[in-house]
Amino acid sequence: MSEDLLNSATMKGAGIMLVDLTQYLWILWLALVVIFIVIEVLTLEFTFLMIAAGTLIGGLGTNLLGGPWWLQIALAATISGLLIFTLRPVLLMNLEKGADPAKSNIDALYDLGGRVTGAFVDGVGEVKLDNGETWTARIHDRSPESTISLGIRVSVTAIEGATAVVVPATTSTPVPDPLSESDAATAAPGTTPPKVRTTKPRTTKPRATNPSPRKEKK
16 A cells, blocks of 8 residues: 555656646747757758747747647647748748859869969979969879970969969860869770860962953954
8 A cells, every 4th residue: 555655656746847847848949949040150051040940939839828748849840840841942042042153262263364473393383373362383284284484374274272283374285174084084994085176277268260251252
C-alpha cells in the first residue's frame, strides 16, 4: 500500500513539474526567434528568417493563445516549412534582380588588360592592371612568348591564388580556357583534340575588265 502511495505521489510530482515547464514555454520560443534572427543576419539567405517567422507565429503565437505544447511545435514546423518553400524563393528572386550586374572581386580581373612593370624571370614577373592594382604575374603555358618585355600590354586569362596568368595582348595564338584544358586531359587515349579554325583574311582583287569589241562599220 505504501509503495502505491509513493508511486502515485511521484507521478503527481512529475505532472506538476511538466505543467510548470509548459507555463514558461513562451520564453523558449522567444529565445529561439532571437537566435534564428541573429543567424539570419550572419548568413543573409532568408532560410533562418523563415524559420524565425514560423517559430514566432506557430510557436509563440499558439502558446499565447493557450494551445498545447505539441500543437505549438507542429504549427511552428509547418509554417516554417511553408515559408521556406513559398516565400523564400520569391525573396531570393527579387534580391537577384536588384543586384549589381557588374563583376566584382576576382571575376572582374578576367580579360582585364595591364602593362608589364617588372621583368619576367623564368616566366614570372610583375604587371600593373588597368584597375590600378599591381599583381605578380606568370606567362601562360600555351603562350607563344616565353618572356615579355617591360611596358608591353598583357591580358589576364586566369587567377591562381595571388598570381595573375597573362599573355601578350598582341598575341594572335588562341589560348584555351581552363575547361577546355581539363577536357583535353581527360579525353580518351587515341582521340585527337578538336582543331582551332583560323580564318584567313580575304583579299579582294579587282576583276579584269575586258573591253567590249567594237562593232565593225558596215
